[in-house]
Amino acid sequence: MRLSASHNTCVAAKTPDTQQGTMSTTGSDLPSLLPALLPRLWAFALRISGDRHDAEDLVQRACVRALERAHQLQPGTSALSWMFTIVHSTWISELRARSRRNRSSTAWDDDMLETVADPAMRTPEENAINSQIVSAVCQLPEAQRVVMLLVAVEGLSYIEAAEVLEVPIGTVMSRLSRARQTIGALFGVRDSQRAKVAVSSKDPVS
């Protein structure tokens, strides 16, 4: 199917460029790449775990595991998406361990649902919509939320997201369609409540 290799078009244009810097790497490059990848690993870990202490522990563990397996990083693989794979699988292991220990999963830190207002660049309405978008994604079920973070936020292709999540590409797409359906329903209601939302469905910003 043609779409299988394509990027989701609702993703901002940053996608290919941001990953270019980490392309064509080998395992021996990993130690020098890790510090630069840290901010994005940190953001991803925060967003999937919803807790800064968990996120810090998660990134540390993932870096240890990645360095131990650096030789497995194939030339031409994006180091970033490879690191996402390790962060994600470490997090899944942690969640399983927690449920075995009968502990509840993480409680979301409400602070993280907030977005920073940027008065110089945006109207209050746009800021409000940004907050609503973040909130809508954060409220998705776990599996759909992670797919949205990888594809729509981090700009991974469906194939890369499938590799990160270690699921078939069809699963990525069906989770994505369900996630977007949920968000569409949510924003559709808001649309009808207000006359018009600044972000038009006909003319997405990206």
Next chain:
Amino acid sequence: MKMDSILLMAYVDGELSAEECQEVEKEIAVSPEAAEFVAQLQTARLPYAEAFAQQKLPPVPDSLTRTVAAMARAHAQRTATPGANDATVAPDAFAPPSAAARSRLRIAPQWLAVAFVAGLFCYGAGMRYLPGLGSGPNATPPATLAAANPEASSWVAAAAGYQQLYSRETVAQVPVNAEVTAQTVNEIQHQDGLDVRIPDLRAAGLTFKRVQRLRFHDKPLVQIVYLPPQGGPIALCVMKEARPDAALAEQHIDSMNVVTWRHADLSYALIGKPEGTDLSALAKHISDSNVQTLFGDAGVSMVAAN
């Protein structure tokens, strides 16, 4: 809905050929369900990346940046000079690294001990030059640390930083090998020249897990790890320092509580997370020699320790 949701998503994203689009549009015309699905997907075409770029996230913690930098540096050095860690870490200092155990960071890999040694350089520098070192809003500034003698205390800071890497799982699965432990303690006493024994802290609820011979500034550093009933592991670290005895002192280094004292030319640091065990009370028991010995009594004069 007859039509595949993935096909409809591709339609919304403009990824279909003209022919395929016509097929989908025919379906939409006759299926209100498909039409609604497409409308929802179109509504969900939102500037996600832009919205998340505005998300208020806490900055990368300094402690994480430091730790990852130290790990990366240590790994790069190890790769560049194979066997380099043999010089700094005794081969028997770690529990056997089985493949299964390594997979979940149950035990620290050998090169991480080198990261510990490598990390102390940035750690020591950070302690001296960064006034507000700490992670997160609740971090306590390391006020007393290195104030009197930076050189003497920097090993404590490095040991505390290393201990922060340990989760409960890191050591929970490590089997205690009495024979290896006894041998390690023997090497500490006779090769490293440190009159150190393993205190039995079971009365305080702490299970002995492991003793390791590490190096700091090319001098032996002993790390004895215990597991409390709950929470992260607790470490008793010891280094030789030929200086006057010092009374118990408590301090905070990053997220760790540390109680230090010095006796008979040995500096001790008891390191653990703030929650759970009362480290000060425990340190008092140990420093008063109010505890039994698990390993290390043979061949060492009790007078020296008391």
